[in-house]
Amino acid sequence: MSKKAVLFFLFFGLLFSSYSQILEPISWEFKVDSSNYSDSKKLDLIFEPTTEVGWYIYSSDNDPEAGPYTMFDFDENATYSLDENIKVKNVKTKFDSVWLADVRYLDNGGAFIQSIIKNNNNLSVSGFISYQVCSEIQKMCIPLETDFSFFKEIDSKEVLSVDYLNVKENESLLSFVLFSFLAGFLAILTPCVFPMIPITVSFFANKTQKNSTLDALIYGLSIIIIFTFFGVFLSLLMGPQTANDIATGLVPNIIFFTLFLIFGASLIGFFELTLPSGIITSIDKKSDQGGFIGLFFMALTLVLVSFSCTGPLVGSILVQSASGLKIQPVLGMLAFSTAFATPFTLLAIFPDKLKSLPKSGGWMITLRVILGFIAIIFSFKFLGVVDKAYHFNLLSRDIILVIWSALLFILALYVFGMIKLPEGYNLNKGIVNSMLGVSILLLSLTLLSGIFGNRLTYLAAYLPPQSPTYVDIKTFKRTPFFSDYLENDTFYDNIKFADIFELPHGLKGFFDFDEGMSYAKEVNKPVLLDFTGHGCVNCRDIEARVWPDQRVRDILNNDYVLVSLYVDDKTVLSEENWYVSSYDGKVKKSIGRQNSDFQISRFQNNAQPYYVVINPFSDQIISPPWGYELNIEKYIDNLKKGIDAFYEN
Template identity: 35%
Template sequence: MKKFITLFIFLFTLFLNAQTEDEPIKLETSVTKISETEYDIIFSATLYKGWYLYSQYNPENASLPLEITILENESGYKLVGKADEKDTFKKYSDIWELEEIVFKDKAIITQRIQLTNKKITQIKLNFFGQVCETACINIDENFTLSLAGNLIEETVSIDEKSKKLTQQLQLDLKNTALLKNGSDSNSESSDGLFSIFILGFVGGFLALLTPCVFPMIPLTVSFFTKQSKNKKKGIFNAILYGFFIVIIYILLSLPFHFLDNLDPEILNTISTNVWLNIFFFVVLVVFAFSFFGFFEITLPSSWGNKMDDASSVGGIIGIFFMALTLAIVSFSCTGPILGSLLAGSLTSDGGATQLTAGMTGFGLALALPFALFALFPNWLNSLPKSGGWLNTTKVVLGFLELALAFKFLSNADLVAHWDLLKREVFIGIWIVIFSGLALYLFAKIKFPHDSPIKKLSFSRISFGILVVSFVIYMAPGVLKNPTWNLGLLSGFPPPQFYSIYEQESECPLGLDCYKDFEEGLAKAKEVNKPILLDFTGWACVNCRKMEENVWSELDIYQTLKNDYILISLYVDDNEKELPEAQQFDFLKANGKIKKIKTYGNKWATFQYVNFNNTSQPYYVLLSPDLEILNKAQQYTDRDTYYAWLKEGLQNFEEKN
């Protein structure tokens, strides 16, 4: 588990370092003359509350230590030993299981330098360090300092080529008031959050039916109702216990909102990165085999012991730590489900907000039984007894984890264009997985912790038949011309044009589309048709749902084919580099430079610069002279989308 946490922090650090617009540390410098040949360079750092900067003396096999170095190709001076540090603290790390040396709130770091060439008038140093809260960010800054005591500001600039290509990226849009009014997606966004809440609730309910949680319900409820002579107080404590469970799971999601605020594109970058998707794939496979019973994943036992000791304090604080103890000791069963929820939320458009909604649903499902059974203690008698069925639930969840894992491998394959997990191959793997689940339910295969089965229960047979039906439903998906459209799976398998069979085009549903804005715009001007600008992504689930369930409707399909010029821009196409002549530096509003090297870089920046939006799918209707025809649209239902397309056509005809 420690190795997985280490790998996750490492990968997360890479992306935060590359993508953040702002950093939780502010550095200032000053120079003090000591002698004719020696100077002190003083770095004064101010840290956001809750963030830590790690000392240059931080132990090995822990967070990255601070390092001050001279820039390459610089000469005429040298560092005199390591920098002097003030106001460091020792902080125990549960992850690394050792004490780390950190700065918090502020840091004063003094590096002495010695001149070997007295004619030197300025020096150039690199300041490298790691700051962490829940996630970690690398600080890697170069400083040019005058020995007279001034920081020499090096003007950030871009060359003429970059200026020209930046100007081309910024459209001269007309009728932009429609964009300021926003899209009609607010209700759909709320519906999406509610759906994630329900999925989280279902996940929490499934976690209840596992060996780590289910036996705790009667024990905990009995404890609260019998420990107090006052029955009302016992009920109140049980309800408070449930409330704290919900709060704990909500708190777990809050750090991800900070990442969302650092950079509007960061969660999209995380969700579409090849190596993070592979990491999620490996983690979910490990979780699946843990549910199968081959090994158990647990948090350090010391965490549970500490929380258990704290729960003996009594009162409200004690109840809170009892709830926290439950969250920790049940991790071997709840962790894989929470891991799926985390991975699924980070790889969706809602990001941190969806994660909070899912965590709230998960916590509520776990908490409800404790409150309800405290209010109605007689219901405890109706609970089924613990037994082999709890392990069966875990194994079934293991098969579901395994199926979900291949979704993340598919994301990596799509973004990297490896052509390994084509649509039919993906569906074939799911057929094998769910066939395995059916064999397990019919007791044809067993796992380590399964109890002997003398007779199959009605519920097990029924669920087995349901799984077999699902396998039969998927079977046509491996054929060139499926008997039916796998609408229930929209968004999970790769798009229909990503196939082992030859397709009419590499566009959704065989439509004609352009994957370059300038080419599509030129065509729209030539034929005088409006543009449907489609910001999409290879790993975008809702994009696939829209294409396969909404665009496939005959009237919408005909409208897209006959009345619009479709321009599909893939914002996550970050493995495919632009031709060298089209690569450039984009100067952000905050003075930092973003390298535009891939098609994904270009179209993600294009979307944010022109439409102030980073989610997908995101649809804009434009005339050939770049006039916005109506409000932008996002993930929605068939009738709303069709009416939106028709409104755009009507507005275009009126303007003509």
């Protein structure tokens, strides 16, 4: 055999084996906290997951209907009783573009805590954890189950006393701080603030360099302290459970929606959010006292005078921070005020640089109006949370797109100077203004095209799920994305588990391996096994971004027999269909556990999505399996390799 042939088979073997690994990038440590036992007979069972770098586990308090979650199943017995629900330590939050919702997760440092009441001395607690670990680096999710057992040795009194922290959250903290910092700079460019810069700087320019530098630093620090105080005040109002209640509650989200409408309307100029003039006058007089106290009140005067422009921006930051860490309002205001105070401080130290600033004018009013429209558009995020969480189903994708498109169209007309808003006409002219108007108009039309079949893939994270139909621009009638969408209904009349599962985009397929293999023999086609799951984020991503491609869909419908096997489905089968796994010796009762056991024992793999091409006649793999692949051309290439291999054999 030639060296090239040896290298070829070696490469193929390595490639194939790379898809045949049992992955379990997580370990568990179980502890007992007995610190409250003497007073209440209560013990805290602590489940600490440790994940490999880049992996995370979903929290137990995620909405089961909105995404994946971790489930604890305790074996019932008379020795103990559960006390309250499971608490989560060091939980984090992120927006998931597949589930179109915020999902909570844990990486290293987190823990699940279940309190129990001891009923007698022969205490015994056992059960299992059903969960999913995911990696955005590896682009895969793995459903797993882990057994747990406490107090195996009944007479043992050795327990660990663990001083654990309160529940905490981290909702993209860095991005929030950057957002707050950017908002601080935007506030400077508003018409309430920008003209104040030369007036303020001239006060320091008349002093000696040494005194002006110190006074400028005190002045800037005073601005930071004043704004940060608002964040400290809000953080003191937030208890441990406040953040989660705010994030999902009906009333808070309605309030936030209303606030952002008010902020937006104020920025556009329909009214001003102002403080009583008497307060401002009184504080302005105190700024004449001189010294550090005078500088502080001078800074406070600036903050209050600029309130009509900075108020909506500050309010937006505080609203956003209310659903995050308890310290998040403080960090948000600290970032905002630092950006806001920096130009005043630097220009007070170096007053010669004042000449390089652009002159104030109509561009500041235009910026303020644009920020107002952005605030109103953003307000629908909170309304969308309510609509989805409570299943009102009033805000469909099309309705949101129409609202956004209309708002941007009105904004574009304003930028072009064609309509008058409360601040008057936009009098700015020139190439920059024209380019701005054209950009906003194009964005408006792009959003509107989503109603007429444009999938708007990169905006999907901010929109409700897409309908299977769209409005045909020629007939203005709702039309399925695929011509056979309604025709496929009869195909599933006698398909096993078709009452439980459904394939997207009108695809035809099966949900049972044996049934799919039998049908494939009849039609002489290869089988494509699709190992998937209800909680598999990357599976939904493939289905949303790859499978709708007409070429992919045609191959799946015409050249393959698609068999989708859900590895996390909880449907319990009749007892005659149960079996004991040869892999782990456990009884497999549900559809999900049997499919998961099949994937592990047959293909030595437990990650999803996972695609395997099988020859139904030989029951053998005929092409290298693959996983999460968003490149449509590569996905099609994998499908074609399987077809070629089938007909070559």
